[in-house]
Each structure stands twice: as structure tokens, then as C-alpha cells.
Amino acid sequence: MEHLLSPNVLDIEISGIRKFFNMVGGRENILSLTIGQPDFNTPDHIKTAAIEAIEHNQTVYTHNAGVLPLREAIGDYVNEYYHLDYEPDEIIVTVGASQAIDITLRTIIQPGDEVLLPGPVYPGYEPLIKLAGGKPIYIDTRDSNFKLTAQQLEAHITDKTKCVILPYPSNPTGVTLNKQELTAIANVIEKKDIFIIADEIYSTLTYEEEHFSIAQLDQVKMKTIVINGLSKSHAMTGWRIGYLLAPIWLAKHILKVHQYNVSCATSISQYAALEAFTNGKNDPKEMRQAYVTRRDYVNERLKKMGVEVIKPDGAFYFFFKIDTSLSSFDFAVKMVNDVGLALVPGDAFSSYGQGYLRLSYAYSMETLEEGLNRLEKFILKSN
Incomplete structure (x- = not known):
């Protein structure tokens, strides 16, 4: 009876990241630098807040949008850190x-609306666009250091364009956009009926410059939806707490979809999040410094191997070109078989990722050192 299922569901596939991770998972002596998950534990004071929430029976439905103290804390937090x-x-x-x-x-x-995406890009957007009835349109950013430019954006806008997604800092490339670059994009969109989804989940992990949000620009704030959360900033992937910021005229409609989708986020996780946004504001600093050290180490090792790489200024990924006639997937499989190292094939991030690999440095220095030793061995063997 599979033919009776929604064509929108039949048309999508499991994420290429997970597909490759699952393929190599469970094999002996495989070192994996694939998953973008912080290797830090959730800070103890946040875990304690969750335990206290359970003990105080804060285990019931909350306001659909989240408990008021948490939303107030998020408002204070984004005002303090992102203006x-x-x-x-x-x-x-x-x-x-x-x-x-x-x-x-x-x-x-x-149905039929087009959503613009800078490619290569995180694979989670395309299925959601298709499930909503939209059409993903990829913009090739390989010649602009993986940065979406205002010129590229303008060239791809049609009368069907409904939205552009700005996922910066970027997964998989680690690059981000500065105020000048975002202002140029805002100038393109300002007078057009186009929404902006600014996915800023890695915004606490920027290294050379402070993160700048396009929602800071008054000219596009009323058409911008900011996406963020605690998974990367506070090592809380499993707690499943995110948040969105949108002008009230739009937020009230998104809330209706949210209400019928999940009712509310988990109450216990919400109280843990409240602790993170109030007493855990400095928690990301230690993690960020560790990522800087790891980034610089990986960058130097890759350069010494002769690998063509763009040094990331955010998130915790390297996206580098491979010199081979093999596809990214076949190259990654061969590397697993030959030296026991798993990296994500670049084509998991759209066709514009073909010929690249993604390395996550959200791992200990010891793990990174061994992983890069294996990569170097494989590169020497392949040449």
C-alpha cells in the first residue's frame, strides 16, 4: 500500500549525514568525525534545574508558546547578546x-513557492520545504568562499520566490556573514515580498567577530524569522529546546501550527532552559575556547597535508575539497575501509558538495589527532 502514501513523503530521503553515520556505526576500529554534537556534558546546574522541576511537579502542559518566565529570559538574552x-x-x-x-x-x-538556499547546505531544509509544498532552489556558493552574496541572491529571485534561508554560521562550511554582507542582502529583499529565515543555531560559536543577526536591520525585521536554540550553545542536543523570534503579526500564525503540532515543548526541558538563559549565560564561553583551539589545530594539520581548505569562522566543521576521481561518497567509503576513518561525504549537503568532505571537530583533541593521522595516512596512500 506504499503507493497510497503522500508523494511529498515518498520524495524525501533519510539525511545523507545519518545515512553514512548509520552505515559505519557499529563497525570495529572505526573513528568517526561525522556528527555535529558537542562532546561536552550539559552543565550540572542546568541538569539540577531539570531535576528540581520534576520534584516540584512541573510536569504538566505549559502555555503553547512556552512558560512566560522562559520567554522573558530568552527576550533578555537575545537583547543582551544579539541586540x-x-x-x-x-x-x-x-x-x-x-x-x-x-x-x-x-x-x-x-504549493509551488520557491525557497532559496545557499549550497552546500545542511540537508534538513530541503525535506521540510518539500513537505510544505515548496520547491528548494539551490544557489552555488563555491566560488564565493561558501558565502551567499547579494548578487547571487538577486540573480535567483523569481516571481515564485517566497523565502530565503540564511544558515549562518554554516553547517557544513563553518563560514558566516558579517554586517556588511547581510546589509547588502537586506537591501535586495527590503522591498520584495520575501521572507527571511535566519537559522542562527551556531551563533554562540563565532570566533573572530561577534555574531550579527540580519534581524538587527530594521528594513527587514518585520519579514525575518530567527531560529535558535540550546543544542550547540549549552550542549543540550537531547533536551530538544529551540526557539523562534518573529514579529507578532507572524508569530501568532506560526503559534497555531505549533499548537496543533506538539502542543508545547517538554515542560522539564523548558525549566532547564530557563536556568541556561539566566544562570548559564557564560556556559558557552569555555566550549567556544575549546573549539577555537581545536579549529586551529585541525586547520594547521590540513594545510600541512596540502588540503585546500577555507578556515571556518563559526560552528565546528571543516568542509574541504578532495583530489580524486571518485565521488565524495565512494571516497568516504574507501577511507573507512582503508584506514578506519569516517567523515561525511560532501554530497550529503546538496550536489554542490560533490568533491568535498565534512569533518566535525566537536571531538576531543586526542580523537582529532588520531583522526587526522588516519586522514594523512590515507591521503599519502592515495597519491
Whole structure:
């Protein structure tokens, strides 16, 4: 009876990241630098807050948008760190950033609408666009150091364009956009009926410059939805707490989709999040410094191997070109078989990732050293 299923579901596949991870998972002596998950534990004070929430029976449904103290804390947090001004009614606490993206797309997309994406890009957007009835349109950013430019964006806008997704800092490339670059993009979109989804889940992990959000620009704030969360900043991937920021006229409609989708985010996780946004504001600093050390180490090792690489200024990934006639997938499989090292094939991030590999440095220095030793061995063997 499979033919009776929705064509939108039949048309999508499991993420290439997970597909490759699952393929090599469980094999002996495989060192994996594939998953973008912090190797830090959730800070103890946040775990304690969750335990206290259980003990105080804070285990019931909450307001659909999230408990008010949490939304107020998020508002204070984004104002302090990103200079953004949002009221509690313009904030929705979600089940991770992924659900925030899903309910936003289902609110704004109609069948046939086009959504612009800078490629290569995180593979989670395309399926959600298709499930909402939209059409993903990829913009090749390989010749602009993986940065979407205003010129590239303008060249791809049609009368069907409904939205552009700005996923910066980027997964898989680690690059980000500065104020000048985002202002140029805002100038293109300002007078057009196009939404902006700014996925800023890696915004606490920027290294040379402070993160700048396009929602800081008044000219596009009323058409911008900011997506963020605690998974990367506070090592809380499994807690599934994200949030979105949107002008009230839009947030009230997204909330309807959210309500019928999940009712509310988990109450216990919400109280843990409240602790993170109030007493855990400095938690990301130690992690960020560790990532800088790891990034610099990986960068130097790759350069010494002769690998063509763009040094990331955010997130915790390297996306580098491979010199081979093999596809990214076949190259990655051969590397697993030959030296026991797993990296994500670049084509998991759209066709524009073909010929690249993604390395996650969200691992200990010891693990990174061994992984890069294996990579160097494989490269020498292949040449």
C-alpha cells in the first residue's frame, strides 16, 4: 500500500549525514568525525534545574508558546547578546530548532513557492520545504568562499520566490556573514515580498567577530524569522529546546501550527532552559575556547597535508575539497575501509558538495589527532 502514501513523503530521503553515520556505526576500529554534537556534558546546574522541576511537579502542559518566565529570559538574552528586541508574544519555544524551521515553513509556504538556499547546505531544509509544498532552489556558493552574496541572491529571485534561508554560521562550511554582507542582502529583499529565515543555531560559536543577526536591520525585521536554540550553545542536543523570534503579526500564525503540532515543548526541558538563559549565560564561553583551539589545530594539520581548505569562522566543521576521481561518497567509503576513518561525504549537503568532505571537530583533541593521522595516512596512500 506504499503507493497510497503522500508523494511529498515518498520524495524525501533519510539525511545523507545519518545515512553514512548509520552505515559505519557499529563497525570495529572505526573513528568517526561525522556528527555535529558537542562532546561536552550539559552543565550540572542546568541538569539540577531539570531535576528540581520534576520534584516540584512541573510536569504538566505549559502555555503553547512556552512558560512566560522562559520567554522573558530568552527576550533578555537575545537583547543582551544579539541586540534584538522581542516581546514574549513574539517568542515561541519549540522542540529543537528543527521543529521551529518546520512550523515556520508550513506557515509561510504555499504549493509551488520557491525557497532559496545557499549550497552546500545542511540537508534538513530541503525535506521540510518539500513537505510544505515548496520547491528548494539551490544557489552555488563555491566560488564565493561558501558565502551567499547579494548578487547571487538577486540573480535567483523569481516571481515564485517566497523565502530565503540564511544558515549562518554554516553547517557544513563553518563560514558566516558579517554586517556588511547581510546589509547588502537586506537591501535586495527590503522591498520584495520575501521572507527571511535566519537559522542562527551556531551563533554562540563565532570566533573572530561577534555574531550579527540580519534581524538587527530594521528594513527587514518585520519579514525575518530567527531560529535558535540550546543544542550547540549549552550542549543540550537531547533536551530538544529551540526557539523562534518573529514579529507578532507572524508569530501568532506560526503559534497555531505549533499548537496543533506538539502542543508545547517538554515542560522539564523548558525549566532547564530557563536556568541556561539566566544562570548559564557564560556556559558557552569555555566550549567556544575549546573549539577555537581545536579549529586551529585541525586547520594547521590540513594545510600541512596540502588540503585546500577555507578556515571556518563559526560552528565546528571543516568542509574541504578532495583530489580524486571518485565521488565524495565512494571516497568516504574507501577511507573507512582503508584506514578506519569516517567523515561525511560532501554530497550529503546538496550536489554542490560533490568533491568535498565534512569533518566535525566537536571531538576531543586526542580523537582529532588520531583522526587526522588516519586522514594523512590515507591521503599519502592515495597519491
